[in-house]
Amino acid sequence: MTALKYTDSHKWIKGNCSFPIADIQEVRTGWNTAIFDSVAKSSSNALDERQCFSLVMGNNYVTLDLAADSPETRDRWVAALQTLVKRHTSASLKKQHYLYLKEHFIKADSDKNKRLGFDEIQSLLKQMNISIDKKNAKRMFERADKNRNGNLDVVEFVDFYERLLVRPDIDQIITSFTAADDANFLDAVDLQRFLQQSQKVEFSLDDCRMLINNHEVQPTFKKEGFLSSDGLSRYC
Ligand SMILES: [Ca+2]
Ligand SMILES: [Ca+2]
Numbered sequence: 001m002t003a004l005k006y007t008d009s010h011k012w013i014k015g016n017c018s019f020p021i022a023d024i025q026e027v028r029t030g031w032n033t034a035i036f037d038s039v040a041k042s043s044s045n046a047l048d049e050r051q052c053f054s055l056v057m058g059n060n061y062v063t064l065d066l067a068a069d070s071p072e073t074r075d076r077w078v079a080a081l082q083t084l085v086k087r088h089t090s091a092s093l094k095k096q097h098y099l100y101l102k103e104h105f106i107k108a109d110s111d112k113n114k115r116l117g118f119d120e121i122q123s124l125l126k127q128m129n130i131s132i133d134k135k136n137a138k139r140m141f142e143r144a145d146k147n148r149n150g151n152l153d154v155v156e157f158v159d160f161y162e163r164l165l166v167r168p169d170i171d172q173i174i175t176s177f178t179a180a181d182d183a184n185f186l187d188a189v190d191l192q193r194f195l196q197q198s199q200k201v202e203f204s205l206d207d208c209r210m211l212i213n214n215h216e217v218q219p220t221f222k223k224e225g226f227l228s229s230d231g232l233s234r235y236c
Contacts (some may be wrong), residue, residue, distance in 0.1 A: 008046045021088045027058040033063040053078050086180035096220035105154050115151035170229045185226035
Protein backbone atom coordinates (compact mmCIF):
# COMPACT_ATOMS: atom_id res chain seq x y z
CA MET A 1 0.00 0.00 0.00
CA THR A 2 1.35 3.42 -0.92
CA ALA A 3 -1.59 5.75 -0.23
CA LEU A 4 -4.71 6.20 1.87
CA LYS A 5 -7.89 7.25 0.13
CA TYR A 6 -10.80 8.73 2.03
CA THR A 7 -14.12 7.58 0.50
CA ASP A 8 -16.68 8.16 3.25
CA SER A 9 -19.75 10.24 2.43
CA HIS A 10 -18.94 12.97 4.95
CA LYS A 11 -17.78 16.18 3.29
CA TRP A 12 -15.68 17.75 5.97
CA ILE A 13 -12.37 16.83 4.31
CA LYS A 14 -12.22 19.32 1.46
CA GLY A 15 -10.16 18.91 -1.69
CA ASN A 16 -7.72 16.02 -2.07
CA CYS A 17 -8.88 12.91 -0.20
CA SER A 18 -5.91 10.71 -1.17
CA PHE A 19 -2.73 10.82 0.92
CA PRO A 20 0.59 9.09 0.19
CA ILE A 21 1.75 7.02 3.17
CA ALA A 22 5.17 8.63 2.61
CA ASP A 23 3.66 12.00 3.61
CA ILE A 24 2.59 10.84 7.07
CA GLN A 25 5.16 12.04 9.57
CA GLU A 26 3.34 10.95 12.70
CA VAL A 27 0.08 9.43 13.94
CA ARG A 28 -1.16 11.14 17.13
CA THR A 29 -3.93 9.97 19.41
CA GLY A 30 -6.33 12.20 21.35
CA TRP A 31 -6.39 15.96 21.18
CA ASN A 32 -2.80 16.89 20.37
CA THR A 33 -3.04 19.35 17.50
CA ALA A 34 -4.05 23.00 17.18
CA ILE A 35 -7.43 21.99 15.69
CA PHE A 36 -8.21 19.56 18.49
CA ASP A 37 -6.90 22.06 21.02
CA SER A 38 -9.64 24.46 19.90
CA VAL A 39 -12.15 21.60 20.02
CA ALA A 40 -11.11 20.89 23.60
CA LYS A 41 -11.74 24.51 24.56
CA SER A 42 -15.15 24.64 22.90
CA SER A 43 -18.11 24.45 25.27
CA SER A 44 -20.24 22.91 22.52
CA ASN A 45 -17.78 20.09 21.96
CA ALA A 46 -19.53 16.74 21.63
CA LEU A 47 -16.47 14.69 20.70
CA ASP A 48 -14.87 12.04 22.89
CA GLU A 49 -11.08 12.43 22.96
CA ARG A 50 -10.68 8.63 22.97
CA GLN A 51 -12.22 8.53 19.47
CA CYS A 52 -9.89 11.16 18.02
CA PHE A 53 -6.59 10.94 16.22
CA SER A 54 -4.52 13.07 13.86
CA LEU A 55 -2.17 12.47 10.97
CA VAL A 56 0.73 14.92 10.79
CA MET A 57 1.50 15.29 7.10
CA GLY A 58 4.34 16.50 4.88
CA ASN A 59 7.27 18.79 5.55
CA ASN A 60 4.95 21.54 6.76
CA TYR A 61 3.41 19.27 9.41
CA VAL A 62 -0.14 19.99 8.29
CA THR A 63 -2.57 17.94 10.37
CA LEU A 64 -5.53 15.86 9.28
CA ASP A 65 -7.74 15.56 12.36
CA LEU A 66 -10.15 12.66 12.51
CA ALA A 67 -12.73 11.09 14.81
CA ALA A 68 -13.67 7.41 14.64
CA ASP A 69 -17.08 6.13 15.67
CA SER A 70 -15.70 4.44 18.80
CA PRO A 71 -12.44 4.31 20.83
CA GLU A 72 -11.92 0.69 19.68
CA THR A 73 -12.16 1.69 16.00
CA ARG A 74 -9.81 4.62 16.66
CA ASP A 75 -7.25 2.29 18.26
CA ARG A 76 -7.42 -0.12 15.32
CA TRP A 77 -6.91 2.74 12.83
CA VAL A 78 -3.98 4.13 14.82
CA ALA A 79 -2.27 0.74 15.20
CA ALA A 80 -2.68 -0.04 11.48
CA LEU A 81 -1.47 3.38 10.38
CA GLN A 82 1.55 3.31 12.68
CA THR A 83 2.52 -0.10 11.28
CA LEU A 84 2.15 1.17 7.70
CA VAL A 85 4.24 4.25 8.40
CA LYS A 86 7.02 2.23 10.06
CA ARG A 87 7.07 -0.30 7.21
CA HIS A 88 7.24 2.48 4.66
CA THR A 89 10.04 4.19 6.61
CA SER A 90 11.96 0.94 6.78
CA ALA A 91 11.67 0.33 3.00
CA SER A 92 12.63 3.92 2.30
CA LEU A 93 15.69 3.66 4.56
CA LYS A 94 16.80 0.45 2.82
CA LYS A 95 16.71 2.32 -0.48
CA GLN A 96 18.61 5.25 1.04
CA HIS A 97 21.17 2.80 2.45
CA TYR A 98 21.74 1.40 -1.05
CA LEU A 99 22.16 4.93 -2.45
CA TYR A 100 24.57 5.79 0.39
CA LEU A 101 26.73 2.77 -0.48
CA LYS A 102 26.51 3.51 -4.20
CA GLU A 103 27.77 7.03 -3.53
CA HIS A 104 30.79 5.59 -1.68
CA PHE A 105 31.31 3.13 -4.53
CA ILE A 106 31.43 5.92 -7.12
CA LYS A 107 33.85 8.01 -5.02
CA ALA A 108 36.13 5.01 -4.43
CA ASP A 109 36.30 4.12 -8.13
CA SER A 110 39.45 6.15 -8.73
CA ASP A 111 40.09 4.85 -12.27
CA LYS A 112 36.39 5.29 -13.18
CA ASN A 113 35.97 1.82 -14.67
CA LYS A 114 32.74 1.26 -12.68
CA ARG A 115 34.35 -1.52 -10.69
CA LEU A 116 36.41 -1.60 -7.52
CA GLY A 117 39.69 -3.48 -7.42
CA PHE A 118 41.13 -4.65 -4.12
CA ASP A 119 43.35 -1.55 -3.80
CA GLU A 120 40.34 0.72 -4.22
CA ILE A 121 38.42 -1.33 -1.65
CA GLN A 122 41.26 -1.02 0.84
CA SER A 123 41.32 2.77 0.47
CA LEU A 124 37.56 2.88 0.87
CA LEU A 125 37.57 0.80 4.06
CA LYS A 126 40.15 3.16 5.52
CA GLN A 127 38.08 6.17 4.52
CA MET A 128 34.98 4.62 6.12
CA ASN A 129 36.90 3.88 9.36
CA ILE A 130 36.33 0.15 9.00
CA SER A 131 39.24 -1.75 10.42
CA ILE A 132 39.86 -5.26 9.11
CA ASP A 133 43.14 -7.01 8.49
CA LYS A 134 44.27 -7.33 4.88
CA LYS A 135 44.03 -11.13 4.80
CA ASN A 136 40.41 -11.15 5.96
CA ALA A 137 39.51 -8.27 3.66
CA LYS A 138 40.99 -10.15 0.70
CA ARG A 139 39.12 -13.32 1.62
CA MET A 140 35.83 -11.44 1.81
CA PHE A 141 36.61 -9.54 -1.40
CA GLU A 142 37.11 -12.84 -3.25
CA ARG A 143 33.93 -14.25 -1.78
CA ALA A 144 31.95 -11.21 -2.94
CA ASP A 145 33.48 -11.32 -6.44
CA LYS A 146 30.80 -13.64 -7.77
CA ASN A 147 31.86 -13.55 -11.43
CA ARG A 148 35.53 -13.88 -10.44
CA ASN A 149 36.78 -11.03 -12.61
CA GLY A 150 38.99 -9.61 -9.86
CA ASN A 151 36.76 -6.56 -9.29
CA LEU A 152 33.52 -5.76 -7.49
CA ASP A 153 30.64 -4.16 -9.37
CA VAL A 154 28.17 -2.16 -7.31
CA VAL A 155 25.95 -5.16 -6.49
CA GLU A 156 28.95 -7.23 -5.44
CA PHE A 157 30.24 -4.29 -3.40
CA VAL A 158 26.95 -3.89 -1.47
CA ASP A 159 27.07 -7.61 -0.69
CA PHE A 160 30.73 -7.26 0.38
CA TYR A 161 29.99 -4.29 2.66
CA GLU A 162 27.02 -5.96 4.32
CA ARG A 163 28.88 -9.20 4.93
CA LEU A 164 31.73 -7.19 6.36
CA LEU A 165 29.47 -5.69 9.00
CA VAL A 166 27.44 -8.80 9.76
CA ARG A 167 27.30 -9.31 13.48
CA PRO A 168 24.66 -11.92 14.39
CA ASP A 169 24.49 -10.53 17.92
CA ILE A 170 23.75 -7.04 16.60
CA ASP A 171 21.09 -8.30 14.20
CA GLN A 172 19.51 -10.26 17.05
CA ILE A 173 19.38 -7.12 19.24
CA ILE A 174 17.66 -5.17 16.49
CA THR A 175 15.15 -7.95 15.79
CA SER A 176 14.40 -8.31 19.50
CA PHE A 177 14.06 -4.66 20.42
CA THR A 178 12.69 -2.82 17.39
CA ALA A 179 9.03 -1.99 17.82
CA ALA A 180 8.38 -2.11 14.07
CA ASP A 181 7.85 -5.23 11.98
CA ASP A 182 10.93 -6.21 9.92
CA ALA A 183 12.63 -2.87 10.65
CA ASN A 184 16.41 -2.75 10.46
CA PHE A 185 16.95 -0.04 13.06
CA LEU A 186 16.27 1.00 16.66
CA ASP A 187 14.70 4.33 17.51
CA ALA A 188 15.44 6.10 20.81
CA VAL A 189 12.63 4.30 22.66
CA ASP A 190 13.80 0.89 21.37
CA LEU A 191 17.39 1.69 22.34
CA GLN A 192 16.35 2.81 25.83
CA ARG A 193 14.50 -0.51 26.31
CA PHE A 194 17.54 -2.47 25.08
CA LEU A 195 19.85 -0.63 27.46
CA GLN A 196 17.48 -1.11 30.41
CA GLN A 197 16.74 -4.79 29.84
CA SER A 198 20.03 -6.13 28.49
CA GLN A 199 22.66 -3.75 29.78
CA LYS A 200 20.89 -2.86 33.06
CA VAL A 201 21.64 0.82 32.60
CA GLU A 202 19.18 3.70 32.72
CA PHE A 203 19.44 6.25 29.91
CA SER A 204 16.96 9.06 29.36
CA LEU A 205 15.39 9.37 25.92
CA ASP A 206 17.52 12.47 25.32
CA ASP A 207 20.66 10.45 26.19
CA CYS A 208 19.55 7.76 23.73
CA ARG A 209 18.98 10.36 21.00
CA MET A 210 22.47 11.76 21.64
CA LEU A 211 23.96 8.26 21.58
CA ILE A 212 22.29 7.60 18.22
CA ASN A 213 23.52 10.92 16.88
CA ASN A 214 27.07 10.14 18.01
CA HIS A 215 27.26 6.59 16.66
CA GLU A 216 25.08 6.46 13.56
CA VAL A 217 27.11 6.91 10.39
CA GLN A 218 24.44 6.79 7.72
CA PRO A 219 23.12 10.33 7.21
CA THR A 220 19.52 9.29 6.49
CA PHE A 221 19.27 7.16 9.61
CA LYS A 222 20.94 9.86 11.69
CA LYS A 223 18.51 12.47 10.43
CA GLU A 224 15.55 10.27 11.36
CA GLY A 225 17.02 9.50 14.80
CA PHE A 226 17.45 5.80 13.99
CA LEU A 227 20.36 3.53 14.88
CA SER A 228 21.22 1.00 12.16
CA SER A 229 23.08 -2.28 12.77
CA ASP A 230 26.16 -0.44 11.52
CA GLY A 231 25.69 2.30 14.14
CA LEU A 232 24.88 -0.19 16.90
CA SER A 233 27.99 -2.25 16.15
CA ARG A 234 30.05 0.93 16.58
CA TYR A 235 28.47 1.39 20.02
CA CYS A 236 28.51 -2.21 21.30
CA1 LIG B 1 37.89 1.03 -10.40
CA1 LIG C 1 33.19 -9.08 -10.01
